[in-house]
Amino acid sequence: MIERIETGPRMSRIVKHSGTVYLCGQVGSGADVAEQTRDCLARVDALLAKAGSSREHILQAIVWLADMSDFDAMNEVWDAWVPEGHAPARACGEAKLANADLLVEVIVTAAVRD
Incomplete structure (x- = not known):
């Protein structure tokens, strides 16, 4: 069975199937990539909780940066967010992201909590 959560005409924010959670791409707000990454990951946390999962259950993440020169700043926030032993x-x-103000987008696939 496929469960779609927060579904609109173009996409669902969450799709669950066979114990796996798929999130649509998440972006954040802020003046720099660190602020946007923190906000983006907070949104990931909220959606995972709504889907019955958590950051400890993330299987795969895809990170898009508008500029790879932001890699170290994004990773500093990412590394503090990922629980030790659960990378x-x-x-x-x-x-090139959907809006010129966006610096980072994260796409997550996770397992549902047992």
């Missing part, structure tokens, strides 16, 4: 498989690349 997911992760990819990070540079991409």
